[in-house]
Amino acid sequence: MVALGVTPTPRAAYRRSTKESAIEQTDEDLLNAWFCGDAKAFGVFYARHRGRVFRWLVSKGLSSGDADEVTQDVFLNLHARIGGYDPSRPALPWTFSVVRSTWLDWLRRESRQKARSHAWASERSLLGEDVESGEGVLEARLTGAEATATLETALSHLPASTRSLLERRFVAEAPYESIAKETGKSSVALRKSLERALGALRAHFTGKGKKA
């Protein structure tokens, strides 16, 4: 929904902001001038709040590198959302709401990436490949010989067609599309089958398979 601008009007705010020297402007004036396209206002706002954003992110436990990356994202998000800033409200809380949502987005993205890399490491370890230590992957605790023996036993419990699928995908490293073409399955069904097979192998490694 688009609503009419509330007081102060962008033009009035811009006029005021150009009359005063940039350094004397309030944050609200700077956001208004930024909204009206003034690069100088953005520069002053950035210089004024970059340190604050960075330090807050560090206080939330981010490393200096990550905090720097998120700080950059914060200002890009502010730029994208500047049209949503209501000039009748104070600037700092609005800025903080963008900082916090950017930080939360970053946390979500990071946790998704960690989950993906964890799953990838598990997959590799099931195939007897090297796994970096300290990742919390259960299979990494097995030595190479043990892993190979356990994997062979686990594979022998799987149907021949599933074993063949695993071989094609993880040994021959064939793409999903070509395996799907060969087997006449859809790509989605193939991914599901492989997922189930890996789940069965994982269960065997953790001992659940043996119990069942």
Add this chain to the structure above:
Amino acid sequence: MTRNVDPDFKTFVECGAPATSMGEDSVVRRVTRDLVASPFRVALAYVGVSACGYVASLALCAQNDVGILPFSHAVAARMHVIPWPWCPLLCGALFSAVPALLGPFLFTRFQMRFLLTRFWWLIAGLPLLASLVLVATGNNDVHAWFEGGSHVGFSPNLWMILWTAGALGTPWILEGLRAFLLLSRCAKRSESGAADGPQIEGADGPRSEPR
């Protein structure tokens, strides 16, 4: 009465001291590219783009016997078949609509906002200037349409008044509409709830003091 302030926001406010220098961050470059660093340059670019727009318009349809291509005179002849009083209005509108429509393709919305807030007089004055130049350079007496043509019985002066109304009214209406859309604040933005304003308890504090 003490207000319940979000502890995170309190920490944020206390994280205070501004950074001393801006550095050469990529975010500064990316954002500044959208904004206006040199008002003079952007105004000049606007004049240039508008001039190109008027030339393109005259290539599309001849006005006051000024046409860049033979094709433009053919289009003008076809335009004069349109019944009175739409012919002069459409001719004038076509003349000024092309440059007004070019802007959004060549300027970012921030640059357009800057032009609309700071150089509104340029945006309003250019169509006037272009119309005056065209009327001054064009041949206004060759309108055979008034002598046995489709506009027989109508005054050339009235034609000119209507043409000017079309030539000035179209860009002014278009730019006014653009100003309304660009300078309105979005009450709700789909990409983030944060844009609605702070949802922080105790955040309606005083506006920041000048530094």
